[in-house]
Amino acid sequence: MPPRTFNGDPEGTREELMQATYRALREHGYADLTIERIGEEFEKSVSLVYHHYGGKDELLVDFLGFMLEEFEAASDVDDDADPRERLWTALDRARSGPLDEDAEFTSALTELRVQAAHDPAYREQFDRTDRLFRERYAEIIRSGIERGVFREVDPESVADLLVTTVDGAILQVATTDRPVDPALDELEAYVRTRLLEDGVDDRSSS
Amino acid sequence: MPPRTFNGDPEGTREELMQATYRALREHGYADLTIERIGEEFEKSVSLVYHHYGGKDELLVDFLGFMLEEFEAASDVDDDADPRERLWTALDRARSGPLDEDAEFTSALTELRVQAAHDPAYREQFDRTDRLFRERYAEIIRSGIERGVFREVDPESVADLLVTTVDGAILQVATTDRPVDPALDELEAYVRTRLLEDGVDDRSSS
Incomplete structure (x- = not known):
């Protein structure tokens, strides 16, 4: 699953959030990751994240699904x-x-x-x-x-x-x-x- | 690394503690493991555990070393x-x-x-x-x-x-x-x- 997925210009809010999650995950690892820390990488409001996800695990599972979709589309x-x-x-x-x-x-x-x-x-x-x-x-x-x-x-x-x-x-x-x-x-x-x-x-x- | 190491009669306090750690780890997994929970599986006092180990990670690293020694001796x-x-x-x-x-x-x-x-x-x-x-x-x-x-x-x-x-x-x-x-x-x-x-x-x- 190529990290380059997370480098280009994001298309839409979801992709932007996925890129923010990628950066926060690289920087903090799983254990120290919080929605707030993902919010620091995200240009839109962190309350938008809370609106869509019940917690960091829900967001991370969606992130894994997103990576897999990107991989499928790319290959x-x-x-x-x-x-x-x-x-x-x-x-x-x-x-x-x-x-x-x-x-x-x-x-x-x-x-x-x-x-x-x-x-x-x-x-x-x-x-x-x-x-x-x-x-x-x-x-x-x-x-x-x-x-x-x-x-x-x-x-x-x-x-x-x-x-x-x-x-x-x-x-x-x-x-x-x-x-x-x-x-x-x-x-x-x-x-x-x-x-x-x-x-x-x-x-x-x- | 065979779990059967942890079944027989323990020889000495260290082995007894390693068996207690094995049982607690199986039951609680890593994230929910505490020295207290290992202490619940240990017939001697939990303060003895604190005397030897600075925290659960120090104990678990020793546990991994113990497993490897057992494996080496057995094979x-x-x-x-x-x-x-x-x-x-x-x-x-x-x-x-x-x-x-x-x-x-x-x-x-x-x-x-x-x-x-x-x-x-x-x-x-x-x-x-x-x-x-x-x-x-x-x-x-x-x-x-x-x-x-x-x-x-x-x-x-x-x-x-x-x-x-x-x-x-x-x-x-x-x-x-x-x-x-x-x-x-x-x-x-x-x-x-x-x-x-x-x-x-x-x-x-x-």
């Missing part, structure tokens, strides 16, 4: 492209998004994710998030099998492993000092040996 | 066993430990892990935890390569992927309703295709 499925190319692009996006650019935001998102351990509204959002990524990966793999460029694996199982490993890498970025690149390089090696007939493609030979 | 390295067998045992232990038996405790541990996003003492503990598992996996793989039963992969990279995926699976158990078995089955399929010459072994053919 239009290009069915015609080579499935190998599409898969590398999807994996690159996972690496350059939450894992790379913006450690404060990755930490804050991970704090939000853990709210799902006891809050059903957060749980539903992260369920949706994981499901969306899983379906995207599975669809690409399915298309590659149909075109004969990927081995006949179970697309859902491979997609599950991709989502689970990326989730683990995000957790490690947020909570340890270990670099995650070796694990993600190995995940790409897995994709090659598991999906490609000869275990190599343009990427590995370049 | 004696058996260099003589078949590396394939050792690797399956290690992966089975990851599946049957935090991922299976005890959802409340897995949730609470994940809440503790996220404290590492802003608390260096927690961060150090989870760094140690990931590093220990990584070293254990890498040592087994190295031994398998030396004995000619595993392919000549980079042991550290494979170990990194294993730890990262298990971390992701733990996060998913704590924060979503998705089953993690498909991802972990696929992780085992990865181990077979990546490490074993013919991609099969007793397990996959049984």
